[in-house]
Amino acid sequence: MLRKKQMENIHVCIGGDYPSISLGTKSRRTDYLFRVFNLSEIQEDSRIEYLKIGDTVVQTQKSKDERGCIYFYYEDHFIGTQILSEIVSDFFSVPIYRLSVTGDKNINDPRRAIDWIMSRQNSIGRCSMNSSEMSDEDLKRFLDGFIVTDELTLSMKTSDDFMKNLNLQTVLYGIPAIWRETPEDLSYKWSDGEDEPRYFDYFFEVRNLNGAVASIVADNGPNEFFSLYVWPDQNGQQYPLGPLVQ
Structure with missing residues (x-):
């Protein structure tokens, strides 16, 4: 159950093996609240439950461990992560604090993640980008157009002639x-x-x-x-x- 008390940070991970959403306070981050997968990854040995979100009926499963994480299955795991992140963000009336884009599960995830987060809010607390599929133009657009206030981690290969000048100001x-x-x-x-x-x-x-x-x-x-x-x-x-x- 979502509780508004003390929830201040929303952490979103897109791509990799575990697209996920978790909540946190200033002092700690909770266990994963939601994980999002493609429909092809439904676990055959677990009960399937159906949840209506907007006009869409989504298939869900509960994790088998004690943490109570809920798995959501979408045709496009990025769209699912985006929808659930916005619902949680609006419910708690707080922006997304941390965005992690890892791996190359979908070549479009880094670009779509950048476009999405830049269209939703002007800044983010912590951001981690790890992808070999981002171009110099993608990286330059992100660095020029977005503010990361606490921590920025970039892991990607740029061309030999790429240069990004950051002045002291x-x-x-x-x-x-x-x-x-x-x-x-x-x-x-x-x-x-x-x-x-x-x-x-x-x-x-x-x-x-x-x-x-x-x-x-x-x-x-x-x-x-x-x-x-x-x-x-x-x-x-x-x-x-x-x-x-x-």
Whole structure:
């Protein structure tokens, strides 16, 4: 049974082996609420129940484990996931928070997922795209036209001449940043598994309105990565520099 109390996040996974919808709060995500499959994947040894959604009668089955997940069967699993996601989103009056598009079960899933989520809402909290079938044009359209506020994960192969320039203002989304250099290296302990801290002496300093401080450090190695170090570090070391006096 759907309960409105404390439900704040909707997680949608499209593609892969388990197209699914789950709900969550700020502190945790629940088990999968719905999973969506094609009609050809109906389990012959389980009871089939019929549920009317709008003008469509949908075949459903209950999972055999204790979690109580409901399996929905559609001719097109993407359409089924889309319909159920919108019903849940409207019921709780919250946007879809997380969208995952994984694998290449259907070559059109990444493109349809992008078109659908961009037409429904202006931004999303977390987004993960893992597909070898997206073109450079698909990726550029997504990066240019959509806002991901918390976490973006992309795993796909682009052409050799693809380049997407993200300026600092776009990455920071309005948060001011200042270029800083120090006469001596700053040290930062990234995780418990690291034997040695990381050292750097030039970086962008970012100060949020809530007082949080971070350092954006460029790594000009073969992959041209950059790292975002949020203070304090793993050892509890506070940011050692004071604000610049303008």
